[in-house]
Each structure stands twice: as C-alpha cells, then as structure tokens.
Amino acid sequence: MTELTCIVCPRSCKLQISADKETLIVTGNACKRGAVFAQNEMTDPRRTLCSTVATVFPEAPVLPVRVSDEIPKAKIFDVMREINRTVVKTRIGRGDVVIKNVLGLGADVIATSDLLKEKAGETS
Amino acid sequence: MKNESYDVVVIGGGPAGLAAAISAHDSGAKVLLLEREARLGGILKQCIHDGFGLIRFGEKLSGPEYAERYIDEFHARQIAAVTLTFVTKIEKTGSGFTVHTVSRNGVARYRAAALVLATGCRERTAKQVFIHGTRPAGVFTAGTAQHFTNLLGELPTKRCVILGSGDIGLIMARRLTLEGAEVLGVYEAKPTPSGLTRNLHQCLYDYDIPLYLSHTVTRVFGTDRLESVEISEVDEHMTPIPGTEQRLDCDALILSVGLIPENELAESLGVKLDPKTKGPVCDGQNMTSVDGVFSCGNALHVNDLVDYVSENAAVAGAAAAAYKPQKRKPVEIHISDTLLYMVPQQLDLARNNNKTAVYFRARGDYNNSRLALTVDGKEVFSRRYAFLRPPEMEKLELDFDGMGLTETSDVQFKLEPQTEKG
Numbered sequence A: 001m002t003e004l005t006c007i008v009c010p011r012s013c014k015l016q017i018s019a020d021k022e023t024l025i026v027t028g029n030a031c032k033r034g035a036v037f038a039q040n041e042m043t044d045p046r047r048t049l050c051s052t053v054a055t056v057f058p059e060a061p062v063l064p065v066r067v068s069d070e071i072p073k074a075k076i077f078d079v080m081r082e083i084n085r086t087v088v089k090t091r092i093g094r095g096d097v098v099i100k101n102v103l104g105l106g107a108d109v110i111a112t113s114d115l116l117k118e119k120a121g122e123t124s
Numbered sequence B: 001m002k003n004e005s006y007d008v009v010v011i012g013g014g015p016a017g018l019a020a021a022i023s024a025h026d027s028g029a030k031v032l033l034l035e036r037e038a039r040l041g042g043i044l045k046q047c048i049h050d051g052f053g054l055i056r057f058g059e060k061l062s063g064p065e066y067a068e069r070y071i072d073e074f075h076a077r078q079i080a081a082v083t084l085t086f087v088t089k090i091e092k093t094g095s096g097f098t099v100h101t102v103s104r105n106g107v108a109r110y111r112a113a114a115l116v117l118a119t120g121c122r123e124r125t126a127k128q129v130f131i132h133g134t135r136p137a138g139v140f141t142a143g144t145a146q147h148f149t150n151l152l153g154e155l156p157t158k159r160c161v162i163l164g165s166g167d168i169g170l171i172m173a174r175r176l177t178l179e180g181a182e183v184l185g186v187y188e189a190k191p192t193p194s195g196l197t198r199n200l201h202q203c204l205y206d207y208d209i210p211l212y213l214s215h216t217v218t219r220v221f222g223t224d225r226l227e228s229v230e231i232s233e234v235d236e237h238m239t240p241i242p243g244t245e246q247r248l249d250c251d252a253l254i255l256s257v258g259l260i261p262e263n264e265l266a267e268s269l270g271v272k273l274d275p276k277t278k279g280p281v282c283d284g285q286n287m288t289s290v291d292g293v294f295s296c297g298n299a300l301h302v303n304d305l306v307d308y309v310s311e312n313a314a315v316a317g318a319a320a321a322a323y324k325p326q327k328r329k330p331v332e333i334h335i336s337d338t339l340l341y342m343v344p345q346q347l348d349l350a351r352n353n354n355k356t357a358v359y360f361r362a363r364g365d366y367n368n369s370r371l372a373l374t375v376d377g378k379e380v381f382s383r384r385y386a387f388l389r390p391p392e393m394e395k396l397e398l399d400f401d402g403m404g405l406t407e408t409s410d411v412q413f414k415l416e417p418q419t420e421k422g
C-alpha cells in the first residue's frame, strides 16, 4: 500500500492506494478529484509550473508566466530552462502565449499579467 | 491643497481594498481608493504561484491573474483611485474623517463619511526573532526574497537556509530551487509545520528539500555578507539543546516566521485591537470599535485564502456605503481556549445578522472535533469537523437573528476536540 497526500485543494486528504491486479483502489479521498489525483500520481505525475520570464523593458524586468496545462513532473527543470532562455520583446498581456507547445508537451507557457501594458499606459 | 469629499475612502489597493471599493460603489457610494505603491493588486503582484481563486472562480489562478480580474472590474466602474500615495494620518472631524496623504505631487487631504482600512499585513523580521551574532547582509524575509525574484528578476541567494515553515517560506523554497539556488533546508522551531499541508508536499517534498522540525537558527556568522549559520535542536519549550549545534555555509538566511496585521492607522484612530488576531475587534458588518471605520483582509486577520479576503471585504465595502451613525447594540462572542481566534468578535444587534460569515482557526491539530454555539447555556448550533489544523482557516455562515439575542446574552463558541472517536 502507498500513502499520498492529495494536493488538489487545501483540504489535503491523506490517500491510501492499494493495487488489486491492474486497478488501483483509493481510499481516504473526500471527493472524486482525489481518486483521479492518486491515479495520475501513480502512473504519470504532473504539476503546474509558475515562473517569470525576462523582458527588454527596464521598468518591468520580468513578466510572470505559467504553463497552460499541467506538465510531467520530470520535465519541470527542462521547461524552466526554456523559460529562462526566452526574452519578451513586445508588450504582451495576460493569457498571451510566450512559448507555444513548450518542448512538445502539449502545453503553452502563457503570461499571467498585464503588467507590461499597464506600464506603457502610465503617465504620472 | 485638494480637499475632495467621498462617501467611502478605502485605504489599500490589494484584493481586500479592491473588493471593498467595488462593493461600496455597487451599493451607490462615491468611492476613493488610496494606494502607496505604483500599481494596484497588493501582495498578489508578487505571488506568481498558482492556487488563488479556487472558491471564487473555480479555477487555480496565479496571484497576478486573480488580482487583475478585480482590477479590471474596478476600472470598468471608473472608481477613483490614487496610487503612489501614502496615507500618513487620519483625523476624526465632525461626523466623518479627514485623510492626509503624501505623494510625489505633495500633500493632500480627503474627506470621508466612512473608511475602509485594507492595509494588509507585514512580515515578522529578524528584530522579532532572537538570533545571536553579527548583523551581516543576507538576512531577509521570504516576502523580500519573493519581491526580488518575482518583481525585479534578481535571484537574492545561491545557497540559503529558510527559518520558519510559513507558507511564504515554503513557496519561496520551491521558487528559489526552480531558479537554480540551493535550499539547504527549512528549519522550524515548533514540533509541527506552520504552512498548509499541500504546500509541504508541492513545495518541499516534490523538490527533495528537507524540513527539520524542532530546530532553529542560533547564530549567524559573517562580516559584510552572511557566511554561515548555526542550527540547533530545541526542546519542547523551544530552548536550544546544547551539543546539538551544527554549522551550515550559506549566503542567505530567509525568514518565514509569521505575519502581523498592519494597523498603525487603525491604532492612531483609537480602534480596539484583538490580542488574538492582532487586528481590530469587528462586528458582523466589519465595523471596528470606532463608528464609521471598517476593516477587512489581512489587516483584520491573516488569511490563507484570498477568496475569503475578497468575500469578506465586499461585506465591509457594502456596510461602509450604507453607514449612518446610529446607536449600537453590541453583544460579545466568546470562544473556548481550543480556538485560536474567531472573527467577528461581536455582533451589533441593531443591524441584520441573518447571514453572517464567521471565520475561525483551531488552536491545535484536532481530528473529529465538534464546534458548538450556546446562547445563555443553551446549544443553538453545532457542527462536526473531521480535521482541523491551525494553518487552515474555517468559515461558517450563521443566522444569528433567529437566536433571540439581546445585549446581555452570553454567546459562546466551544470547540470540543476528540469527542468519542468512531
């Protein structure tokens, strides 16, 4: 039997996972998402990734970004390398794609702030 | 000098101030928001990690995304806001208040019939934790590390030790690791971690960052820049145990030892503070002990979920918009020792209390506990909780109007841990 903590919501349920032949039996989850989490965690653990990307704008040297979908846990540092290799040169905004289909993982790296647009419009 | 008049002046442009201003405006008030920084959004501007908005939007948003949704709503209503403006002083004048500010354009004064204080919280610093040794550069708070990394794009350390297991420290342990810094460990003096369980997992264990409970930093070494720290084990009284010292080379000591509501302005107005929350004593409308002064967000009590901050701030904003001087009929809410705190601390029976949100934290880790509300010794409400922990705040919505309360009622919330298990 394996024990896991569900990280889907702040409740942090303690999950017990036992294998019955091919299928996994999950207990301890207060909702269905916990069972799905356990299933994924045992076969293909995925995480979201949030970071910042450099820009050419001195008043906003970095722009916050995240992946549009969860990526395999084992690829986190590879994706970080791609993010840290990128420089944003245009005043993109929230939701805009910074790296399309990063490393072919099926997720984009997207901007999570309108910071660059705000700065451009500021007068005082 | 400017001397404009508003129904409601909101101080602080974080998630609390934004939600309060929007709600006050929607209730028909003429609103002004004052913020000392250049941009609205408060602390969320630097909280680039995700996990915000699960309750409010049903999505896992990053801090800037959550804040900007409210900023968009705020601007769509064309509510007046002045940024880069620091509120220095508030005076009670006539039936309202005069708010004094300083900005690059000089000093200004604003008149307000009601005030919403949404000034957030600040971090405990090295001065508030006792560490021997020199005072080299390289000792700073997790929030400062977050500011450098996420807003300035500068990595403030290559190899660090984190003292305290608060959520900001856990989040920064992961963030610094992702950017290539070496986090030697998170050291916590208490026998239990202070942060949320999910943050221990997704921030520490995912990255093999060790957590040492019942350990603290006892000395720092270095002349200009920090060179190393001494770690010791502590006993149950949090006193270092001689002979357990261990020295670690590092260029930074990052403190994540707790947050305190920011209430200097509130105190200057004579607002009564609750020693438990370190924020104002409030009623169900978020009004403090001073008539016409409302409090919300992390200034009221330190929240772990921003969704509750927005929700509660909207109550404060609407109440501030509706504010008219009237005699209060206060009744105190008493709590048992097993509760760390509860907000509100009192009810004003002259107002509606039929859908009052109550926020509380348990003092310890309790399995299968029971929360009971008694009025004059008679139980009027109870609820069971499978699992309560101090870092995880709970919320209840109650109809106090149906309980026949008077100003002399004895209102008691009692949390009974570990009642007959199974």
Ligand SMILES: Cc1cc2nc3c(=O)[nH]c(=O)nc-3n(C[C@H](O)[C@H](O)[C@H](O)COP(=O)(O)OP(=O)(O)OC[C@H]3O[C@@H](n4cnc5c(N)ncnc54)[C@H](O)[C@@H]3O)c2cc1C
Binding pocket: B011, B012, B013, B014, B015, B016, B017, B034, B035, B036, B037, B041, B042, B043, B044, B047, B049, B050, B051, B052, B053, B085, B086, B087, B088, B118, B119, B120, B121, B143, B146, B167, B168, B171, B262, B265, B296, B297, B298, B299, B303, B304, B305, B306, B307, B309
């Ligand atoms: C590091 C960190 C991580 C967090 N992680 C999460 C998370 O993962 N999920 C989640 O849901 N919640 C999280 N939270 C909680 C959430 O961010 C806070 O509860 C929320 O930001 C509080 O909002 P606020 O408006 O009360 O305070 P703040 O955001 O601090 O805003 C207060 C504002 O008031 C302004 N101000 C203060 N004094 C004055 C003055 N005298 N004059 C003018 N302006 C003034 C400040 O500049 C600031 O902009 C986190 C909090 C922190 C600190």
Ligand code: SF4
Binding pocket: A006, A007, A008, A009, A010, A011, A012, A013, A028, A029, A030, A031, A032, A033, A034, A035, A037
């Ligand atoms: S199982 Fe459901 S309730 Fe429990 S932590 Fe996971 S998502 Fe939350």
